[in-house]
Amino acid sequence: MKSKIVGWTCLVITFLCSLRACHLYWSSTKEFRSVQGPLWPFRYNKINKTDFEQSFSLSTTQSFINQSHIMDDKPDNLFYFTQISDLHISKYRAKGHTLHFLQFIQSVLPIIRPEFVVVTGDLTDAKDHRRITSQQYIEEWKTYKMAIDQQPWTNTTWYDMRGNHDCFDLPSWQSRMNLYRTYGQSADRVEHGKGIYTWQHSPSFGDYQFVAIDACPKRGPSRPFNFFGYLTSNTMDRLAHALSKPSNHTFVFSHYPTTTMIYFFFFFLGLGDVLQSYDPMTKTLELELGDMKDHGMYRIVAVDHDIISFVDARLPMVPSTQTKRSSLIPLTASDKVEWPGKLPMAPVILITNPKDARFILDNKEPLSRIQSSSHIRFLVFTDQTPDQLSFLILVDGQPVIGSNDDHAPHYMGNDQHPLWTLPWNPMAYQNGTHILSIQVNTTHGLVGESKVIFRTDGRRIKIGGGAGEWIISTHMSTVVSLYLNIFQCFLYIYLFFFFIFILVTMYYSIVNCNYADIIIDSPILS
DSSP states (O other): OHHHHHHHHHHHHHHHHHHHHHHHHHHHTGGGSOSSSOOOTTOOOOOOHHHHHHHTSSOOOSOOSOTTOOOOSOOOSEEEEEEEOOOOBOSSOOSSHHHHHHHIIIIIHHHHOOSEEEEESOOBOOBOTTSSSBOOOHHHHHHHHHHHHTOSOOSSEEEEEOOGGGGTTBSOTTSTTOTHHHHOTTHHHHHHHTTEEEEEEOOTTOOEEEEEEOOOOSSBOOTTTOOOOOOOHHHHHHHHHHHTSOOSEEEEEESSOGGGBOSSOBOOOOOOSOOEEEETTTTEEEEOOOOHHHHOEEEEEEEETTEEEEEEEEOOOOOHHHHTOSOSSOBOTTOOBOOOOOOOOOOEEEEEESOOGGGOOTTTSOTHHHHHOSEEEEEEEOSSOGGGEEEEEEETTEEOOOSSSOOSOEEOOOSSOOEEEEEOOGGGGOSSOEEEEEEEEETTSOEEEEEEEEOSSOOOOOOOOHHHHHHHHSOHHHHHHHHHHHHHHHHHHHHHHHHHHHHHHHHHHHHHHHHHHHHHTOTTTO
């Protein structure tokens, strides 16, 4: 009788535990499902597909400034900002990492002087000295915050968001281990917007919107399992609402590439340093930026008469004497940053007119202004004075065809915009594709170079990104979602038959135990 009670008790407990497991799973994935519709755990949010893809585009345009405005030699209708990503500030790594970030602030930022800086995730490294396990280190977060608070160039605003490294080993957003809440520049914005926050830049010539997305998981597992992020149904609703506001252009920033993110799921593939693609359906661009950690990459994005251009630049070579510092956490006992020596900066050139035809946004930029423009326009970021610079400007290897014989550019900039212009005749280049190259030399022997492939008729040309462009332009999320749903169906079937097997096995065990008790208690055998 005792064996019978124990057997049935185990059977009931197993059944109740199974129900509880189902309930926990269903409640934990509640945000992944729409309120209405079939009871399917991995159901997509009912947001319009076009809205989703536009939300991750480089820009979407609602209105332009005066279409008749000529792109001439005046430094107006122009602004620019800077983006960096994957800092991986580390208490254990000497090469790159923290040093590259400090060099960006110390050597680059005072020269560029952008409107603002956007940091798109992986602010800290959060890996141990063996690179096996992970945790959040307060020294790394404190270095990040102190470097920004004590930066030499203070006339700029910082916006940031978390990457997967920033949410290693996090039980929840409210956890004391979520050091981003204390040391992140935009933590209050992220928390208030529940993963989505926006800001506006509204000069006299237009309104420009910027949207940041925190797609980190609500509970961050440890390395090496935390290589995923997701956008829940509620987050997608807030994102759609943010994108509904009219603006000249809308820029959206996220740490996770869209090709590897389903609405709630990110699958890490290690696709390389920089991925770029154009979506012909939504006429949007997705442009991934190389990391600051290893490659010292940073991006300058300019909006000139509502035409968007960008250049990806690299930090100069850091001397070996700086990489062999005794302390990997460059903070004194009073939390003062120990800044490295400044690096000699070669000129960085950003050509804004004509625009690179590989990155044209059809119907979202006033591209007719290129054909009607009177001057080539480009920004030169350097610590040298204009009279210390010399130029070599060629189109298809030949001097620029202009309205006169003046082939020397003129500095037309000011304290906000280091603009250089050169008269040209765009009608001379109306046929086919051309290459504009600009070389800038300083009196100290430093050389900066930049080139664009352009057309004056507003037609796009292929980016030519090879396998990376194909991968980032595919709808990988749809494929991954299909396989996940198939896998989930097989998993449910397996669990069902496994549970049936347990019930049957336990039932026969109980029956056999009862039969044995009857035989043992029989007077015949006693």
